[in-house]
Amino acid sequence: MRTLFTFILLVTSVTLHAVDEKSTFELYDKLLSALMPNKPAYRLYVDDPVYKNILKKEEKVVFVDRFENADFILFTDESLLERYREYKQAHPEYSTILFATRYRLLKNCKDAVGALYWRKGRPQLLFLKPRLKHHNIVLPTMFKKFEIETL
Amino acid sequence: MVTGFYKQFLKMYLMGVVLFPALHAENQIDTLLTEYSRKNDLSQKTIDQNKGHLVLFTRDKLERMHAKTLKDVMKMAPFVYYHENRYALPDPLTSGAFEPYRSNFVRLFIDGVEITQGWLGSGIVLYGDMNIDFADHIEFYYMAPSLESSVEPAFLTIFVYSKDVERDSGTQVDVSAGSRGYHAESVNHSGSIEGVSYMLNLSHTREKREKIANGTASPLCRDFDRTQLFGYVKNESQTFHLQLMQKNMDALSGFSLDATPQNAGVDFQNVHMDYQAYLTERLRVQFAYDTLYTDIAMSDDKPLLFVGPLFGNSFYAKARNTTYSAEMTYRTQWKDHRVAAGVKARMKHLDYLKANGVGSIPLDFDEENILSVFVQDQYHLSDHELINVGLEYSAISRNSDALKTDDLFQMRLGYLWSSENWHYKTYLYRAMFALDPFSTAMNLTSFLNLGKGSANSVQTTWGVTQEVGYEGERYRADLMLFLLKDEEGLLQNGGDGNTKYVTTVLRYAYDFDRLNSMDLQLYYAHYKDIFTLDKLEDYSGYLTFTNTYGKMAFYNGIVWHLNSIDHKNYFDWTSSITWNINEDLSVTLKGENILDKAKKTNVFRIDPATGMMVAPLQISPIDRRVVVELEYLF
Numbered sequence: 001m002r003t004l005f006t007f008i009l010l011v012t013s014v015t016l017h018a019v020d021e022k023s024t025f026e027l028y029d030k031l032l033s034a035l036m037p038n039k040p041a042y043r044l045y046v047d048d049p050v051y052k053n054i055l056k057k058e059e060k061v062v063f064v065d066r067f068e069n070a071d072f073i074l075f076t077d078e079s080l081l082e083r084y085r086e087y088k089q090a091h092p093e094y095s096t097i098l099f100a101t102r103y104r105l106l107k108n109c110k111d112a113v114g115a116l117y118w119r120k121g122r123p124q125l126l127f128l129k130p131r132l133k134h135h136n137i138v139l140p141t142m143f144k145k146f147e148i149e150t151l
Numbered sequence: 152m153v154t155g156f157y158k159q160f161l162k163m164y165l166m167g168v169v170l171f172p173a174l175h176a177e178n179q180i181d182t183l184l185t186e187y188s189r190k191n192d193l194s195q196k197t198i199d200q201n202k203g204h205l206v207l208f209t210r211d212k213l214e215r216m217h218a219k220t221l222k223d224v225m226k227m228a229p230f231v232y233y234h235e236n237r238y239a240l241p242d243p244l245t246s247g248a249f250e251p252y253r254s255n256f257v258r259l260f261i262d263g264v265e266i267t268q269g270w271l272g273s274g275i276v277l278y279g280d281m282n283i284d285f286a287d288h289i290e291f292y293y294m295a296p297s298l299e300s301s302v303e304p305a306f307l308t309i310f311v312y313s314k315d316v317e318r319d320s321g322t323q324v325d326v327s328a329g330s331r332g333y334h335a336e337s338v339n340h341s342g343s344i345e346g347v348s349y350m351l352n353l354s355h356t357r358e359k360r361e362k363i364a365n366g367t368a369s370p371l372c373r374d375f376d377r378t379q380l381f382g383y384v385k386n387e388s389q390t391f392h393l394q395l396m397q398k399n400m401d402a403l404s405g406f407s408l409d410a411t412p413q414n415a416g417v418d419f420q421n422v423h424m425d426y427q428a429y430l431t432e433r434l435r436v437q438f439a440y441d442t443l444y445t446d447i448a449m450s451d452d453k454p455l456l457f458v459g460p461l462f463g464n465s466f467y468a469k470a471r472n473t474t475y476s477a478e479m480t481y482r483t484q485w486k487d488h489r490v491a492a493g494v495k496a497r498m499k500h501l502d503y504l505k506a507n508g509v510g511s512i513p514l515d516f517d518e519e520n521i522l523s524v525f526v527q528d529q530y531h532l533s534d535h536e537l538i539n540v541g542l543e544y545s546a547i548s549r550n551s552d553a554l555k556t557d558d559l560f561q562m563r564l565g566y567l568w569s570s571e572n573w574h575y576k577t578y579l580y581r582a583m584f585a586l587d588p589f590s591t592a593m594n595l596t597s598f599l600n601l602g603k604g605s606a607n608s609v610q611t612t613w614g615v616t617q618e619v620g621y622e623g624e625r626y627r628a629d630l631m632l633f634l635l636k637d638e639e640g641l642l643q644n645g646g647d648g649n650t651k652y653v654t655t656v657l658r659y660a661y662d663f664d665r666l667n668s669m670d671l672q673l674y675y676a677h678y679k680d681i682f683t684l685d686k687l688e689d690y691s692g693y694l695t696f697t698n699t700y701g702k703m704a705f706y707n708g709i710v711w712h713l714n715s716i717d718h719k720n721y722f723d724w725t726s727s728i729t730w731n732i733n734e735d736l737s738v739t740l741k742g743e744n745i746l747d748k749a750k751k752t753n754v755f756r757i758d759p760a761t762g763m764m765v766a767p768l769q770i771s772p773i774d775r776r777v778v779v780e781l782e783y784l785f
């Protein structure tokens with residue numbers, strides 16, 4: 001049942017990173033199964049504690065703490081992107097699925113296959129076709145309209 | 152021929168706007184994105200329905216409306232809408248008569264902190280048409296004054312919340328140009344460094360507005376040039392805001408009694424700073440500083456409004472006033488009670504008022520102090536029900552022998568109920584209001600001319616309000632009903648001086664799909680004894696459509712007004728087409744007041760020679776214009 005009295009509290013600007021868990025989980029659940037359709041388990045590298053808390057509800061999710069063990073990396077800030085770049089420089093052959101929560105991260109990382117981000121008050125979902133093809137990912141039909149060729 | 156083609160095109164365009172959404176197919180991901188959008192909208196973090204009856208403009212809505220100023224939003228806000236007074240200042244409650252300012256009861260907050268103009272009263276005076284490129288969403292709370300947020304009593308509080316670095320980091324440049332040489336530029340930059348987020352927004356507007364014929368060779372002007380800076384730095388527990396504004400404006404009829412000024416202009420320079428900190432999870436403190444420099448230039452070939460014979464037919468003056476505000480609020484949870492209590496203080500000081508050739512103008516007082524204490528309890532009767540009780544006492548004192556301390560007692564009692572889809576709330580409240588210091592001082596001294604009046608009165612407003620709403624998967628509907636009575640109205644009203652009024656607002660929003668929606672609002676108000684009228688009926692509403700097709704986005708909105716004064720229908724049609732060239736660049740063509748039939752406000756006139764009323768000027772605060780806008784995101 002939806003939380004009653006959602007209209008009480010909710011004051012202050014101190015909570016900078018509040019995310020609705022249910023709707024976020026439902027969306028990422030679909031995304032993970034679309035990007036890794038045949039995986040028995042999703043080995044995720046996620047830094048952000050908010051997303052970590054949400055994604056742990058997915059039964060197939062296993063969190064890893066090293067890039068080389070990850071099937072999927074979720075970029076949520078610049079520092080993680082920097083660390084990835086350093087790792088990639090040291091291991092040029094390394095390749096895994098990268099997904100971003102900000103447009104700038106998608107733009108600044110040529111390896112990211114897509115992003116779910118906010119622009120002008122609306123959530124935007126984007127996948128880059130060439131990058132999906134590089135990973136041999138064929139998205140289900142319901143995601144096709146979110147695929148584009150270039151940024 | 153051309154008119155026929157124009158009408159045909161218009162008909163097809165509007166048909167397309169209405170019918171197009173039905174052709175759209177939506178899949179499961181669209182549905183999930185819609186839900187994700189609704190639940191994660193930033194307004195969900197700031198809304199406090201217990202503050203009163205909420206009318207919300209989300210970021211999505213503001214973007215689709217292409218709202219660039221608070222005026223673009225206020226013109227759709229029921230009850231007040233947007234009006235300007237005879238000095239071309241935003242004054243939603245203006246009667247068009249000769250009062251200095253009428254909207255002191257409408258209060259403006261940015262990120263939870265009130266922007267005040269001190270001696271001039273509400274921050275709406277200067278910020279009522281501010282650039283809102285820094286804003287994420289705007290909340291209007293009606294009728295039940297929030298004891299937690301406002302230092303001074305208010306019956307409408309407008310909360311503007313700035314963009315969040317999490318979603319808007321980077322730089323955004325926005326330039327627009329339009330009719331009569333209008334142009335505006337805005338740069339927004341935000342980011343975060345090691346847990347500290349910051350934002351800076353700089354905007355400039357050269358507003359070239361329609362001139363108003365006044366029967367002379369010199370029509371009335373209301374152009375302005377405004378530079379505005381908004382910035383914040385914040386972390387998890389502390390926030391600092393800085394706002395600067397310089398606005399040089401033509402003041403329409405200014406102090407001219409018959410609206411034929413030889414010169415009418417005002418320059419403003421404003422600084423606002425505030426600091427908020429959570430000392431503990433329960434204890435919050437806040438300090439704010441506002442200062443306003445005013446440079447007034449008024450002249451006419453006849454005696455001026457407000458100004459005594461000492462000044463002749465011209466009044467050139469400089470003034471500065473400063474306001475210091477401080478608040479401390481304690482919130483705690485005890486069993487099913489959520490208790491908040493606090494103390495708030497504000498000092499408004501008129502630093503100087505100097506006229507050319509005369510020097511300092513003595514007024515009856517130059518300092519007003521407000522001290523308020525409040526306590527509020529929100530008691531959860533059950534998972535579905537809440538009772539709210541709030542009490543506040545405010546004392547307003549001035550350094551004048553002629554004025555006693557004003558004691559203001561406020562009370563609100565509320566009941567709220569919510570289920571999966573339905574909600575209901577009702578409030579009983581008593582609020583008391585005082586005039587802004589400038590109006591109080593004017594009534595007392597009227598610049599050395601009219602002698603002492605009796606300004607030391609307070610208005611008491613009683614209200615019973617109700618709201619019922621339903622939220623379905625694709626639509627939301629709500630109905631608000633307000634019954635109010637103003638006793639001992641501060642400003643001149645007819646009858647026994649007590650204004651009684653009933654207002655209703657019906658709203659309905661329907662989402663055809665994630666990118667296509669419509670909004671409808673209908674408003675009716677019936678006033679008894681307002682201004683100098685026995686009865687006033689006011690009808691209004693709006694209908695908007697937002698549509699997206701590929702990279703093209705469309706917005707169409709019509710605001711409608713009708714009242715019992717002139718029984719004329721007024722329509723303000725706004726339309727825009729946006730081409731989202733790519734994720735970074737978009738171009739918009741926007742038309743405002745396209746039909747040139749937007750609501751007009753009376754500006755009353757008196758012939759100084761005879762003292763007789765002259766036919767009032769009817770002026771629309773909404774200019775007809777076309778604007779091209781280019782937006783680039785780095």
